[in-house]
Amino acid sequence: MRNLCMKVSYDGSRYCGFQTQPKGSTVQDCLEKAIMLLTGEELKILASGRTDAGVHAYGQVFNFLTSSKIPIERWCIALNTRLPEDIIVRDAVEVPLAFHSRHSAKRKTYRYTINANQFPDVFQRKMQYHHSGKLNVPAMAEGLKYLIGTFDFSSFASRHSTKPSHVRTVFDAHIVVDDSMCRPNSRDQGLIHMYITGSGFLQHMVRIIMGTLLEIGEGKKLPKEMPQILEMMDRSKAGPTAVSKGLVLWNVDYGELFENY
Template identity: 40%
Template sequence: MKRVKLTVAYDGTNYCGWQVQPNGITVQEVLNRHLSELTGETIETIGASRTDAGVHALGNVAVFDTRVRMPGEKFSFALNQRLPEDIRIQESREVPETFHPRYVESEKTYEYQILNRRFPIPTERFYSHFTYVPLDIEKMQEAGGYLLGEHDFKSFCGAGAQVKTTVRCIHALDITKEADKITIRIRGNGFLYNMVRIIAGTLMEIGGGAYPPAHMRAILEAKDRKAAGPTAPARGLTLVQIKYPDSAFNAP
């Protein structure tokens, strides 16, 4: 038995999120089915991030166990010949059987895209959130600075989350604008349910003048979801990368 790690990219538009569920097709379900057909085994992948319906990924991570003799790096080629065009494996490799993508320390990077102009662009409708309200990027950048470091992010946690603690650490938060496109890029040691989308929704309210940038501190200190802004739509969010320390791949 060996464990294989997959780096998975997908367009989340047509899927009910990552995790297998009874009410619609998911990315994990498609992966499981094609892996099972490929190996002749019943395969159930374990994913690192349970992205929501409509959320995209460039580098989600999953692992599976198999007895097939195929080298780990060959699974990417074999799977990509079978998978639908909106799911592609970027890398496959054998890892220690003890490696678990959710329980090993990691750093995740997300991007949230905002189309900020008078009218929407149809080709952007699945990959960015459109708003015609002029956003002040400098105010958004100032507000984002209050989120850096380790904090209790309870105000930015969606209802129904089951976690032991709402304390997380944001290592970097960059907000840039090119033409009509605003990109919020956030990197941290982990994120709560809907945390990035709530941060994006709050930053847009501040950028639109609903309250001053310094109010972000009060939102953090409130530790109350009602204090923060709305949850931004899923379509603007992409999981860019999950980075693990090299030591995570050393055999015990």
């Protein structure tokens, strides 16, 4: 038996999330179907984590056990010919049998993108949240810094969260602005990318953080309120849940165990 680990990118616009659901098509369903068509094996893949409906991934990681003897270098092309065009397997490696995509992960990075130009980008509209109003980006960046560290993130977790603990560690969080598509002499503010890296994330956590940062950018909250919101451990104190389409699972890091992946 072999343990194969793969990295997959997908546009989540038309899927009901990554993980198999009772109703609706998911990314996991498509991947498992492609593996079955290739090897004849009906199996369940293990992912680094689930993504919600409409959320995308550049670097989602999954692994599975197989008895197939197909050389590792042929897997990506073989699976991609059996997958829809909005799902692409980018890398494949053979890993130790003890490797588990979720349990072995050291940290994850998400990116959320706001298009703060006056008009949306027709070509990227499924990957960005469009906000045409003026945003105070420095204030948003200041508020974000208060979340770096180990805290109880109950205020930023879905009310439906079933996790026994909401304590998580955020290692890094920052904002990058790309103004390359701004029109001269306009009120365009460019693309605002928020990157956040942590030990793990609660359901809707990144989107609630983004919704809170948007309120700061709009002047509805102050950056210095972030520590208070954390301390209250009350979902109602944070901002709304930002729409899913701006969120991308950017990268999963496995440290020395999987250093070159």
